[in-house]
Amino acid sequence: MTGTSPAIELRGISKAFGPVQANKDISIRVMPGTIHGIIGENGAGKSTLMSILYGFYKADAGEIFINGKRTEIPDSQAAIAAGIGMVFQHFKLVENFTVLENVVLGAEDGRLLRPSLAKARKILGELAVEYELNVDPDSRIDRIGVGMQQRVEILKALYRQADILILDEPTGVLTPAEADQLFRILDRLRAEGKTIILITHKLREIMEITDTVSVMRRGEMTATVRTAGTGPDELAELMVGRKVLLRVDKAPASPGKTVLEVQNLRVRDQQGVERVKGIDLTVRAGEILGVAGVAGNGQSELLEVLGGMRPGAGTVMLNGVPLALEGRGSDGQSRRAAGLAHVPEDRQREGLIMEFHAWENVAFGYHHDPAYQRNAMLMDNAALRRDTQAKMEKFDVRPPDPWLTARNFSGGNQQKIVVAREIERNPDLLLVGQPTRGVDIGAIEFIHRQIVALRDQGAAILLVSVELDEILSLSDRIAVIFDGRMMGERLPAQTDETELGLLMAGVSGKAA
Amino acid sequence: MDFLTLIQVFDSTVRLSTPLLLACLAGLFSERAGIFDIGLEGKMLMAAFFSAAIASVTGSVWLGLLAGIAASMVLAGLHGLASITFRGNQLISGVAINFLAAGMTVLIAQDWFRQGGRTPSLIGGGRFGGLEFPGAIGPADAEATGRPVSELIAGTNPLHQVYSDLISGHSILVYVAFLAVPATWWVLFRTRFGLRLRAVGENPAAVDTSGVSVVGLRYAAVAICGLLCGIAGAYLATALQAGFVKDMTAGRGFIALAALIFAKWRPWQAMWACLLFGFLQAIALRYQNIDVGGVVIPVQVMDALPYILTVVILAGFVGKAIPPRAGGEPYVKER
């Protein structure tokens, strides 16, 4: 090994988006002909790092060496020239083009298409034999499955003679069988001497295929180890981290009657892909059910269908009354009328109108409340502003100015406005999604206390969070969601991060 | 309707379809690249004026054509600046360009010629004449025999009538327009540029990650759009008619847009759509009301038919028209 230089070496890469440090002084060496895994929670900075390597972003500091040579990568063209190919999480394919056209796009040989296409057809045939990458070159992209589309992305990179292949969460959209197939292909590519970087949050995949693995946490590279010398338990711990838990003082729950009962809930996204695949759960009065899981496993869709934001199928009972899941009566207004409140996952796109004043946002979703009406026609904005003032003081929103637009509050104070609006309704059921994402420590504690206080008043609370310590400190019961299904339930006192991390990665039972 | 009349209607259809076709292909290039263009009308109008003005001043229709193309391309550049560089609203930019052309043409026409916003009538070399094909009956025969062309054509066999009246005798720009259809098809589907152009209108991120400039491609498409609109405008003022008059495009840019949607952004279909809409115009021009089996169809129905058909197509009741997926959206780089 001493004679060869690394295929990729990153030295001291840093990148900030405004105040958020996405990558902090990251260094990494990947030897040729190996598969290197990068694992970490969502938002740990994995994708940013790889986008820098592919020339999509420019690093604030640091150097890139390819095959031992210092290389500037200002744009994708330079990355391609350096022999780097990238398979993005969201494929960059032209949907109404054929496979062949997509492969050729940007890598044509001359002004005319026909010779390029003929050449590509020949090379695709060779690649198919060499790497078991069979794809019909004349199929249109929108008529083939995601597994095939991914192959096209890999073929695109190989066609451009990439020696280094980056795959960003490649199995996120694949079925287990397709994922196995992908791994066979990657194995083959490694055998042919290609260098592969695999970004994932699934431990199983790391253990299965990689030679070395780096763990990223909050923009930093916390460890790089040989896969053979580690195990899922250690990796899970490195990934989630031993954090000083923000324990919330809370009395043991005294659950009452069942408030929310979900049976066989199924949800499809706009593309018709099933994201929630038959979920059962119950939440009782006076308890917090925490749903843990890596983002993108169906928890968002679960919240959205319960909150009346998208249609679904199955049975949902609130206080024993079935809720409409599509059509009339399935909208957010009906949900609120039935006694539900909802702190959505994305306050900027959903929970608030960023261009609205604070006082307008306090009515958001509750603008039909009689307390906010002056008469049959007009809203009572003065009353609304008084109400806003009161809520701002109670929830310590700073600055307590109802006239400020939502955009001008800090993340924590924006979230406090949302939480105040929803909690002060005294709902029977509160849906909470990522309540402290992008929120400062002080506000986190405050918001957590408010949620617990609502529980103590007898409300049922369904909490969805990708922050494990948040789930552990708030929940009375924990359910883990993976790939649209519930992996099982645990009591906080009887589980730990390692076990939950394994469940979140799709590994069920202690045995794995 | 006898055979000769039919040929005459078709002849007029070809003439009237030509500006629609050129503008429609112009829009096709722009919209296939993801830049919506409702400013076809304005670009045509501007080109119509400058081609007529320069042709009238210099006496050369070719210089006029160049001037028309240049004027149209300036407006296309403005549209590109607003919608590509400054990522503005492409529709609002199109509206502005239409008004800019409507105002500027009359303003300059009045300043240069003082004839109430029109150019002097073009004569001789200031106008595109008809190309007489060998063996076709044309003005030369009329002069030789001393009988009018229509009489000569009426007296010959149907095949010769079609050849002389429908195929021969149009201005060169008519042939250019119809040749532009296979050319457009070829560029779009047989060249590297075409592949990239179509890709950038569907998924600019795919083009960007392939290492090709999205901005460069889109400007190229907008420039071609300007070029073709320029020819369309020049045809209106220096071939179809003899000079510029105020608002002479008379909504043709929008009919071209309708034809583009009707054709679902495809070149050959665009030609058929333009011929159909040109035929409706020819009929409306020739007959006030048409009697079809006892039901009188008023001329206004002919006028409105292109738009009604387009709305029906847009509504998706008869084969949905799906525009290029990235159309109208400025490209912003993201992961």
Place this chain on the structure above:
Amino acid sequence: MDKMPKWADVVLIPLISLILAAALSALVILAIGEDPVAAVRLMVSGALGSTYGWGYTLYYATNFMFTGLAVAVAFHARMFNIGGEGQAMLGGLGVALMCLYVPWPHWTLALIGASTLAALFGAAWAAIPAWLQAKRGSHIVITTIMFNFIASAVLNYVLVNLMRPQGSMDPATARFPEPVHLPTLHELLAPIGINFSKAAPANVSLLVAVAACVLVWLLIWRTRLGYEIRAYGHSETGALYAGISPVRITMIAMLISGGLAGMMAINNVMGEAERLVLNATEGAGFIGIAVALMGRSHPFGVFLAAILFGFLYQGGAELALWTSIPRELIVVIQALVILFTGALDNMVRMPLEKLFLSLRKGRA
């Protein structure tokens, strides 16, 4: 954080855009060999120097208030209603039907009846594109453009074949009967001792337009519906979260928009021409776009921008009368206003935002 103070967004940017448009227009005037200063002076005296001038300025402004409000309401729901022209044409048809075929005892009743039918016709003309947008995803800009042309064909047919009085060659309806005559500003102001020009067409519709501005302001900023329209316009996902139906808001906003555009007809058809002629709208539907952009979609801004454009129209007419500058100068100015306040907004905005950011840094 906001990149710049609100006043800069509301006042400074439109002002700079207007100055840019004016500067370019001045260059155009210079280029055609006229004196821009003299031109402005002539425009001011022609449009504002007499009650006659004011009467025309306000008459045009009335049209533009209706169409500007129409565009603005749709803008609040993030829709671009380019069909104000066609909706106003249909509104004219509604006015003509009411005025010709209903024996009104008094103009006040006639005004109510005519406004109602004008609004209904305008709304109906907007309803189909709205429905197609909400339910079938057809782009509303394209469908409303198509509907403008269809409206023009419909009107042409109705005027030529149906409503033209026998023996008349003119494609226009008969004159409306005397009882539906709307009082002009001259007639309204004479009793209180103000001598307003008798020849100017400004009429009681102006008051309706001003009332419409106030009502739209109430609607957008003070009612639940307006709240929902604005919320939907800012964020569709937000609207879904709050249980606001996108289909419902799309339909209602477009119906209101079309209704407002249709109501323009009480000014130009009932108040001025007193009969329905071809092309009665004279492009006012399109000027509404410039007015709404300039007025930042706020009813008060629309009011001011409408008066500005009324001034430009009347001033432009005076210019055309006394100089060699044709009326089309106004179309150019209008195009430049749309260009700078609409399409090239970022060109004005980006440097300003940088300026304010550096100012703030300098202070902090």
